[in-house]
Amino acid sequence: MSLIRYAARIHFAERVIEDVLPEEMRVRRIAAPLVVVDADTGQALLRVLDCLPLGCRPRILDLSGIDAGTDISRAVQRALRTGGDCADDDASGGEGDCDAVIGLGGAVALAVARFANVERSPASAPSLRRGREPVAAQVLSVPTLPGCLGLGPQSWSARDQRGVALPSRIPDVVFCDPTLMRSAAPARLAAAGMDVLVHCLEALLATAWNPPADGMAFDGLRRASCWLERLVADPGDSDAGREMLAAALNGALASQKGLGAVHAMAHALETLAVGPESHGELHAALIGPALAFNAPAVPERFAMVAEAMQLRDGRAVADHLVALGERLGQPRCLGHLGLTSVGIDRLAAAAARARANRENPRHATAADYKQMFRAAR
């Protein structure tokens, strides 16, 4: 917990795709990118393809329709296979190997791009290759929703065909273009926006020593609580888009400090394949029990959260966020997931093992998580 690391290259501006992406690709000598897209990519694919440098040979891997909870490893294997030297039915576009991976879309595309860029020994193919040699291809991240932007901790783990765990990388360049969110469905923006709020909230509550992260989390909370509802009401609102993407960047960078019990439970639900498409959809149900558990441990931090959100005191935070989730159409409980008591035992054990639990401000056991899941049911 002693490491403070901020070394990502990030462009942030409206239409930054058209203004900067071609030049970044030229400088990086990217000629054959694998473009990974998902259900949240929308019109952004056409815009990216339109501005690729002349002679660029993109291949496209479409992951829309994958169930991230169960299929993330398979999706990564497909990306590695598609980016390597063999043909793949799912790929289209140019011929030959790929020298970069562009994650373009929501959480699935960005996560797979980070796993797919793995330098592997020839014996442990699949890999991305240039000629016969495996290479560490560059990763570019182009988010179309406010979320972790490819910069936060990975929600998923992925394995290669032999069952070996694959490491995930921080992207070489992130392109934050608020105009890419204009065609997003309000429900997707609501779930992604709730995730941004919780990234900032949990980073601010986490007890590791990381003053820059505290500052970013505070600012992200302030922006997201002011602007999220306005963006969901009108995805074309350019002020709201810019502010929410700024909040997402704050939350993504701050979350290296740590997350907490909400994410420990959300990740457990995701990886045990009972969760929805985006773990942000779970937060309104999980926030109440998680914050009630944490409140006695860090009351002074709750006061900071309240200040950022312009609430009267720390005790108002949970109710405010639950009500906000409700106004945004987010489920207030987990009832729709049909959790059984056996299911809750497994989920509670997984949440207790999650990395986010180690970062939670109050030590939580599997028994504690069982209670929290029951309260959220």
Ligand SMILES: [Zn+2]
């Ligand atoms: Zn999250």
